[in-house]
Amino acid sequence: MSLITNGPKVALLGLILESNRFARPAQQKDFLSLTCLRAKSLIDEANSSNPSLAIEFASFVKTMNASGDWDPCPIILMASRPLGPIQKDVFEAYCAEVVANLPEDIDAVYLCHHGAMVAEHIDDADGYIAREIRKKVGPKVPIVMTLDLHANVSDELCASVDLVCGYRTNPHVDQFDRGQEAAFALRQILAGLAKPKIVHIKLPLAPSSITLLTASGPLGQVIDYGQRRQAELGGEIMNVSIFGNFIFSDVPQNGVSIVVTARSNFNIAKNLAEEIAELTWIKRSLFVRDLTSFDSAIKIAQDQNREPVIFADSGDNPGGGGTGRTTQLLIELIKADAKGVMYGSFFDPKLAEEAKGLVVGSRFKAAFNRESNQQKWEEYDEPFTADAEVISLHDGQVVGRLGIFSGRKMSLGNCALLKIGDIKVVVISERSQTADPIFFEMFGQNIASAHTVIVKSRGHFRAGFKTWFDDKDVYEIDTVGLTSPVLERWDFRNVPASSFPFDKDAAWSI
Numbered sequence: 001m002s003l004i005t006n007g008p009k010v011a012l013l014g015l016i017l018e019s020n021r022f023a024r025p026a027q028q029k030d031f032l033s034l035t036c037l038r039a040k041s042l043i044d045e046a047n048s049s050n051p052s053l054a055i056e057f058a059s060f061v062k063t064m065n066a067s068g069d070w071d072p073c074p075i076i077l078m079a080s081r082p083l084g085p086i087q088k089d090v091f092e093a094y095c096a097e098v099v100a101n102l103p104e105d106i107d108a109v110y111l112c113h114h115g116a117m118v119a120e121h122i123d124d125a126d127g128y129i130a131r132e133i134r135k136k137v138g139p140k141v142p143i144v145m146t147l148d149l150h151a152n153v154s155d156e157l158c159a160s161v162d163l164v165c166g167y168r169t170n171p172h173v174d175q176f177d178r179g180q181e182a183a184f185a186l187r188q189i190l191a192g193l194a195k196p197k198i199v200h201i202k203l204p205l206a207p208s209s210i211t212l213l214t215a216s217g218p219l220g221q222v223i224d225y226g227q228r229r230q231a232e233l234g235g236e237i238m239n240v241s242i243f244g245n246f247i248f249s250d251v252p253q254n255g256v257s258i259v260v261t262a263r264s265n266f267n268i269a270k271n272l273a274e275e276i277a278e279l280t281w282i283k284r285s286l287f288v289r290d291l292t293s294f295d296s297a298i299k300i301a302q303d304q305n306r307e308p309v310i311f312a313d314s315g316d317n318p319g320g321g322g323t324g325r326t327t328q329l330l331i332e333l334i335k336a337d338a339k340g341v342m343y344g345s346f347f348d349p350k351l352a353e354e355a356k357g358l359v360v361g362s363r364f365k366a367a368f369n370r371e372s373n374q375q376k377w378e379e380y381d382e383p384f385t386a387d388a389e390v391i392s393l394h395d396g397q398v399v400g401r402l403g404i405f406s407g408r409k410m411s412l413g414n415c416a417l418l419k420i421g422d423i424k425v426v427v428i429s430e431r432s433q434t435a436d437p438i439f440f441e442m443f444g445q446n447i448a449s450a451h452t453v454i455v456k457s458r459g460h461f462r463a464g465f466k467t468w469f470d471d472k473d474v475y476e477i478d479t480v481g482l483t484s485p486v487l488e489r490w491d492f493r494n495v496p497a498s499s500f501p502f503d504k505d506a507a508w509s510i
């Protein structure tokens, strides 16, 4: 037995993926291109000033550093940008690696997940991993887990961990706070100040992503309510997390989840979870929202006598598994000869590479989507060409400036700013949602100079662009693509059919 103690030994690991059932499967290369870090390189990246990995992971590590002694045991963190189900062999290799590398003498585990991961062979991939970790470490070792607000939470997951800590904002600007909260909670558990009891209630309410903003709307209201009640209960409750679900995962565990963790008293958690669930259910009709029609959007874009506005290309959000290369909006804007448009960002490595080989100021026939090869998820990625000018080039190494990517190092690969008519088009080589003005600013562009900004993002752009655009200036456009929020368009096979709004007469009671 060692005479020197370095504090609790805490295993750090996670597999982060938001799976859209209709998108291309996530492969090993998709994790390698975003986050795949092990051992010392993982802890070093977490401790760096602008980490490239999940902000809550870095925050958890930094909070543990600042709150006392500990012995970090970094195992692996893998993250992909949102895509389809993770391939079976990649998932199995990850599970085998973490189980093999979890030391016998571990004191606690931190799991950093998104929570809406599907594997090719397992619907509840996050719950499966949580259970495997629990099996390995036994019933007494505390496991704390952070999750995205869009997690599809299951009973199995909640039964396998001691604390679930979900984001409370959408756009997700509280990732740092949640990592911090998970670390402080773990400190309390390790100090014997809490023996957490988790209660999970799943509602038959499976809303579309556009109804889940938190600055206004029903989800924000119930989250605020939960926080108020937690404060009123004076420390008896450790955490209240309300998950909106990610509808495109198309899994049996789709649906809003209320997860309440009590310090030790199960009944207090149960009563509060039921109270929040009833309030959420009463508000269910508010979880429906309309988009701006495509034709209206083109007319608005052509109107030169209005204030500047921002459009969300709702159908093609790479942050929800969209390809980032649908053409519907861009082609129609070119045809309409729209003026003063900044459009970002089109994912097209071949086009960016070609532009890189040209001199700034030169003109060429820009061929979009030459790589599209008719897979079912590329249905809307139409190849087309347009006369373009190369305005600027960039290596794509940036640090996020505002909103969800703020302070986070990002690699966007070769990037080019092209001009087609009076439309400036950002082309990137790593598929990413345009949630930060840096996508335009890296080329020296000023957002304030645009008449219309168009982003391939569903909702997170609101936090990045609020300096220039209030809610009244935001238009969510009904475009085609893998993230179209019009639920009737999708052939969901696994979302419980008895859920609202699929079943308008859906019933639920405690």
Ligand SMILES: [Zn+2]
Pocket: 148, 149, 150, 172
């Ligand atoms: Zn999310």
